[in-house]
Amino acid sequence: MALLDSLPDAVSVYEVSPRDGLQNEAAQVATHAKVRLIEALMDAGLRRIEIASFVSATWVPQMADADQVARLVPPSDGVRFSALCPNRRGLDRAQRAGVSEIAVFVSASETHNRKNVNKSIARTLKTFEGVIGPALDSGMTVRGYVSTMWGCPYEGEVDPQVGLQIARALLDQGCYQVSLGDTIGVGTPLQTRRILELFFREVPAHAVALHLHDTRGTALANVLVGLEMGVTTFDTSVGGLGGCPFAPGAAGNLATEDLVYALHGMGIDTGINLDRLWQAGQVASAIVGRDLPGKVHRAGIRALSR
Amino acid sequence: MALLDSLPDAVSVYEVSPRDGLQNEAAQVATHAKVRLIEALMDAGLRRIEIASFVSATWVPQMADADQVARLVPPSDGVRFSALCPNRRGLDRAQRAGVSEIAVFVSASETHNRKNVNKSIARTLKTFEGVIGPALDSGMTVRGYVSTMWGCPYEGEVDPQVGLQIARALLDQGCYQVSLGDTIGVGTPLQTRRILELFFREVPAHAVALHLHDTRGTALANVLVGLEMGVTTFDTSVGGLGGCPFAPGAAGNLATEDLVYALHGMGIDTGINLDRLWQAGQVASAIVGRDLPGKVHRAGIRALSR
Numbered sequence: 001m002a003l004l005d006s007l008p009d010a011v012s013v014y015e016v017s018p019r020d021g022l023q024n025e026a027a028q029v030a031t032h033a034k035v036r037l038i039e040a041l042m043d044a045g046l047r048r049i050e051i052a053s054f055v056s057a058t059w060v061p062q063m064a065d066a067d068q069v070a071r072l073v074p075p076s077d078g079v080r081f082s083a084l085c086p087n088r089r090g091l092d093r094a095q096r097a098g099v100s101e102i103a104v105f106v107s108a109s110e111t112h113n114r115k116n117v118n119k120s121i122a123r124t125l126k127t128f129e130g131v132i133g134p135a136l137d138s139g140m141t142v143r144g145y146v147s148t149m150w151g152c153p154y155e156g157e158v159d160p161q162v163g164l165q166i167a168r169a170l171l172d173q174g175c176y177q178v179s180l181g182d183t184i185g186v187g188t189p190l191q192t193r194r195i196l197e198l199f200f201r202e203v204p205a206h207a208v209a210l211h212l213h214d215t216r217g218t219a220l221a222n223v224l225v226g227l228e229m230g231v232t233t234f235d236t237s238v239g240g241l242g243g244c245p246f247a248p249g250a251a252g253n254l255a256t257e258d259l260v261y262a263l264h265g266m267g268i269d270t271g272i273n274l275d276r277l278w279q280a281g282q283v284a285s286a287i288v289g290r291d292l293p294g295k296v297h298r299a300g301i302r303a304l305s306r
Numbered sequence: 307m308a309l310l311d312s313l314p315d316a317v318s319v320y321e322v323s324p325r326d327g328l329q330n331e332a333a334q335v336a337t338h339a340k341v342r343l344i345e346a347l348m349d350a351g352l353r354r355i356e357i358a359s360f361v362s363a364t365w366v367p368q369m370a371d372a373d374q375v376a377r378l379v380p381p382s383d384g385v386r387f388s389a390l391c392p393n394r395r396g397l398d399r400a401q402r403a404g405v406s407e408i409a410v411f412v413s414a415s416e417t418h419n420r421k422n423v424n425k426s427i428a429r430t431l432k433t434f435e436g437v438i439g440p441a442l443d444s445g446m447t448v449r450g451y452v453s454t455m456w457g458c459p460y461e462g463e464v465d466p467q468v469g470l471q472i473a474r475a476l477l478d479q480g481c482y483q484v485s486l487g488d489t490i491g492v493g494t495p496l497q498t499r500r501i502l503e504l505f506f507r508e509v510p511a512h513a514v515a516l517h518l519h520d521t522r523g524t525a526l527a528n529v530l531v532g533l534e535m536g537v538t539t540f541d542t543s544v545g546g547l548g549g550c551p552f553a554p555g556a557a558g559n560l561a562t563e564d565l566v567y568a569l570h571g572m573g574i575d576t577g578i579n580l581d582r583l584w585q586a587g588q589v590a591s592a593i594v595g596r597d598l599p600g601k602v603h604r605a606g607i608r609a610l611s612r
Contacts, residue, residue: 003309003499003531003534003535004495004496004499004531007496151609153609184609185605185609186609187571188567188568188571188572189310189530189568189571189572190310190313190571190572190573191571193309193310214523214601215601215605215609216564216567216568216601216602216605216607217520217526217561217564217567217568217600217601217602218526218564218567218568218571220523220524220526220527221526221527221529221530221568223527224495224527224530224531225309225310225530228309229309249597249604250601250604250605250606251601251604251605255523258522258523258524261494261522261523261524262494262495262522262523262524262527265493265494265495265496265497265524266494266495266496267496291555294523295520295521295522295523295556295557296522296523298555298556298557299491299521299522299556299557300556303457303459303490303491303492303521
């Protein structure tokens with residue numbers, strides 16, 4: 001495999017701003033504003049959008065209106081809306097709201113998983129048996145997240161073998177894809193290669209997505225490694241919406257514009273109109289009432305001075 | 307060449323914050339504050355530091371105290387201070403101030419070069435004959451910059467062949483290294499590969515450095531390409547000090563901490579203590595009185611929550 005000789009022709013971008021991007025926002029964002037953001041993202045050409053999370057409103061007040069958001073987004077051919085569901089109760093809400101895809105999530109670090117969902121990894125996977133099966137039975141597709149793959153804020157380094165076992169369990173239960181999360185944005189390129197080498201011994205490339213946070217600026221370098229190794233789905237958030245809860249003021253999700261700018265610069269198709277995507281980033285910024293950290297969002301797409 | 311199999315064991319970081327970082331700061335930074343920053347960088351292990359620019363104080367008021375800065379920095383074994391010099395007058399000042407290395411600069415884009423130094427590229431190179439030779443004769447080393455290699459804010463795309471001709475002229479005149487600049491931060495990885503492939507047909511890898519701006523988030527991905535192709539010198543600015551003059555609020559220079567974090571994560575030696583480097587970034591931020599865009603600068607090095 002020569003350097004940059006095995007890049008894919010096309011990449012699928014999985015947009016997480018309405019869910020992962022907004023979930024840590026302290027000020028409640030109005031339902032119609034969330035719908036406006038989702039519409040702007042659709043207008044830019046995004047075809048996979050995680051629109052909400054069906055979790056307890058007590059735990060994540062920002063997602064209390066998930067049912068309304070899901071009902072208000074305009075159905076569109078070729079656009080798949082998904083929603084995060086931790087349990088059967090979440091699935092019931094997702095089904096009633098007409099969402100066609102759900103995402104389940106578990107951490108590769110025991111401590112992070114307990115802090116996040118108050119259960120062991122094993123019990124979380126057991127819970128999913130009552131979620132994934134019924135979801136598939138009702139015609140939904142199911143995606144899985146394995147978070148803290150590159151490191152845990154409580155345990156430090158994480159054994160990628162543990163993440164692989166979890167990913168296999170999720171795929172065995174019926175997830176069509178597992179998205180590996182660098183939840184705290186600590187990953188570097190050789191580490192990414194090691195994780196993917198391990199995975200690709202047992203899992204096909206199309207079943208693996210990368211969900212990278214750009215907290216330490218390494219996300220796009222890790223994307224490059226993923227691209228060369230066969231990954232063709234990347235999770236991003238427009239404008240880089242979604243901070244790092246462990247470092248106020250620091251960046252979180254890789255910005256969709258930054259990914260798409262780099263991909264288009266390498267001739268890789270995304271189906272996304274970058275100008276409209278940039279406009280969607282302006283909507284995101286207006287909705288939360290502050291500057292977002294995305295680089296293309298801040299600098300603009302083109303550099304020509306006028 | 308397999309993916310990430312040809313990484314170097316060590317990289318030389320060329321720090322530009324006291325010059326490229328500060329030169330666009332509107333508020334005058336006190337001379338002693340500049341010296342404090344340089345000392346903090348030395349304390350972190352940086353061995354190549356561009357401390358000032360001997361240009362007209364009318365054009366760049368921030369560099370009016372270049373002579374004093376050069377006289378006040380403490381000489382240290384193994385540390386090479388350099389200063390930007392556009393002409394013979396600048397060289398005279400650099401020599402009187404005791405600087406051991408100068409850097410000359412020219413743009414690969416005719417319009418950018420004229421806007422920058424009010425001369426054609428050819429006349430600029432001719433001027434350098436009266437700078438580089440005398441500098442070498444006096445025992446100095448000379449480095450060359452070729453800016454706007456990845457794109458020009460006035461002309462758009464730039465022919466890398468033009469940049470190569472300029473680089474060869476600079477090397478022929480006696481520069482030990484040419485630093486290729488993505489001045490406006492538009493470069494993407496395949497473009498970086500194309501530029502380096504062209505250069506390495508005629509120029510040895512040790513004679514080429516990359517001076518990347520992170521304006522659109524691609525700098526570290528481009529570094530990865532450079533590393534794999536044999537580049538071992540990268541120009542950076544602590545904290546990402548130094549904005550993009552064409553996009554207020556946008557990032558400019560690649561942050562030294564972001565580069566070093568990624569390099570150390572891949573086991574590549576830099577001789578730099580990242581904790582002390584982070585402290586130097588705090589000095590830089592305090593000096594200019596505002597937050598800097600560097601990601602590691604903002605997020606911190608380690609992710610463990612306490």
